[in-house]
Amino acid sequence: DHDRLNLDLAVSTDSKADVGVAGADSMACPMEDQLRSVGILSTVDSSAAKSMRDSILLKSIDLEATLPPKKMRALVLSIAPDDAFKMLNVLIDMWQTRSCSGKNVLPWIYSILVHHGHRIMSMESETATIRSLYKIAKSKGVATESLLQLSGRLQLVTAQIDKTAQLKTQPLLCDNGMIESEDEEDDVDEVLFGEGDESESSKEDNDD
Incomplete structure (x- = not known):
């Protein structure tokens, strides 16, 4: 039991x-x-994200390259509006799944919105995409503000640390300077007294 x-x-x-x-x-x-x-996480899996990155829509652009604004503008304007909408969705999904760095994706998203925004706003099917993008950007923007505040605070703290370290080293430099000046004074006294002794000895020799 x-x-x-x-x-x-x-x-x-x-x-x-x-x-x-x-x-x-x-x-x-x-x-x-x-x-x-709410659009914070994407429903796209990693394999789908890779296929997005290899999409034919992205063959005409190099996401890894840093292009001048004028050249990027020319490339975006050369894309047909319908293809621009599709590319926008692909880039947003890539940003959500982190299959590509936001540093490389965001300039293209911004450029598409600037140069094809009037068509995007006229399409009801793109409303959900814009709202999702806004929520993602807003959530990440809050994190960016926190990082900027933290960076500013750390910059202030490191400046104070450097200033304290400099104040600690200054007395040592002053002490070393005083010691060196005292040594120089002793050397001067020795030279002067040595010349006096030699003059007195030569005077005694002449008297003799």
Whole structure:
């Protein structure tokens, strides 16, 4: 009976653990669904993201290259409006899935919105895309502001550290300067006294 009681307790404990894991998963899934619903997370998997990057729409541009604004403008204007809409969606998905750095993607997204924005606003199908992009940019913008504040604070702290270090080294430099000046004075005294002794000795020799 004692062994059976221990076995029942073990089974009960394992069952509770399984329920706990399932509960955690059920809590995590709605959270991910909410993030996807507001556009923070993308529903595109990694394989689809790679196919986006290799899309024929992106063959005409080099996302890794840093282009002058005029050249980027010319390339964007050379793209047909319908293709520009498709490219915009591809670039947004790449940004969401982090398959490409925002540093490389955002200039192209901005340029497409600037030069094809009037057509995008006239299309109801693109409204959801614009709203999703706005939510992503807003959420990342808050993080950027925090990073800028942190960077400014760290710059101030490091400047104070450098200033404190300089103040600590200044007394040592003053002490070394005083020691060197005292040594120079001693050398001058020795030279002067040495010349005086030689003049007195030469005078005594003449008297003799």
